[in-house]
Amino acid sequence: MGDSFQFIDIIFFAMIAAFLVLRLRSVLGKRTGNEKPRRTPFDGQTNQRQGGDDNVIDLPGRRDTDSEDAEGDSRAADQPSSAWSRRTSVASDAGVEAIRAADPQFDPEVFLGGARAAFEMIVEAFAKGDKAALRPLLADEVYDGFAGAIDERESAGEAMETEVLGFKTITIAECRMDDRIAKVTVQYETDQVNVVRDGEGAVVDGDPDHIARVTDIWTFARDTASRDPNWALVATRTPDDD
Known part of the structure; x- marks a missing residue:
């Protein structure tokens, strides 16, 4: 009897995981495994940092943009990462209509949901060193x-x-x-705890007891003339890079 209930639990959680994966892919696209090796449509023009030579933010050393407003040093954040954000905002200008003209399926609110999920997946995969999880979400140079x-x-x-x-x-x-x-540029303001440890477990960067308020600006892109439905992360920066 116990084995039977355990089997049912496994099936139930597998169905939930499958639903979440399909939801994300419906917004940001998916790979079938039959595509040719992809190149970012921004080859040669992806650099958004003046005077820089790359378009990748140094995630481990991101600056705390508002440490005093990040609930102090307490780990008791007022909102778990699994919840939706307090506030969302969508640019309502000619750019939205321009994208809709090329891609009638584009929905800014739905896109924000996928962008939020992508942010969590990318940050988590980077911290874990999971290149396989990063690969389908990032343009080549990123x-x-x-x-x-x-x-x-x-x-x-x-x-x-x-x-x-x-x-x-x-x-x-x-x-x-x-x-x-x-191209869709999304600005995220999040509360995070970031720590880098050496082989002995000692902290070499960050503080496990400090919540940092971090602002990230990420740009996603998609070739609307391509059959590839993917939105890929093509550039990352912070407000200090402007």
């Missing part, structure tokens, strides 16, 4: 930067711990079309 940072961390014998405690705001800051490429 993936190379993330993978390189993971390799450096592993070579140094370091491990990263990141916990997204809550989303304060998720805002579509800009929508635009560059020829046939749709």
Whole structure:
């Protein structure tokens, strides 16, 4: 009898996991395994940092944008990462209509839901060093930067711990079309705990008892003329990079 109930529980949780995966893929797209090796549509123009030579934010060392307003140093955040954000905002300008003209299925509110899920997946996968999970969500140049940072961390014998405690705001800051490429820039304001430890478990960066208010600005892109439905992360920055 006990084995029977255990089997039912496994099936139930598997169905929940399958639903969540399908929901995310419906917004950000999915791979079938038959695509040709993809290239980012921003090859040669993805750099959004003035004077920089890459388009990947250094996730382990992100600056605390508002530490005094991040509930102090308490771990008791007012909103768990599994909950929807307090506030969402959608850019209501000509850019939204331009994307809709090229892709009638584009829905900014639905996109924000997928962007939120993608943020959590990407941050978690980066912290865990899970390149396989990162690959389908990132454009080539962004993936190379993330993978390189993971390799450096592993070579140094370091491990990263990141916990997204809550989303304060998720805002579509800009929508635009560059020829046939749709670009959507999303600004996230989150409460996080970020720690990097050495091989002995000692903290070398961050503070496990401090909640940091972090602002990230991520740009997703999709070729509206392609049959590939994927939205990929093509650039990351912080307000300090402007």
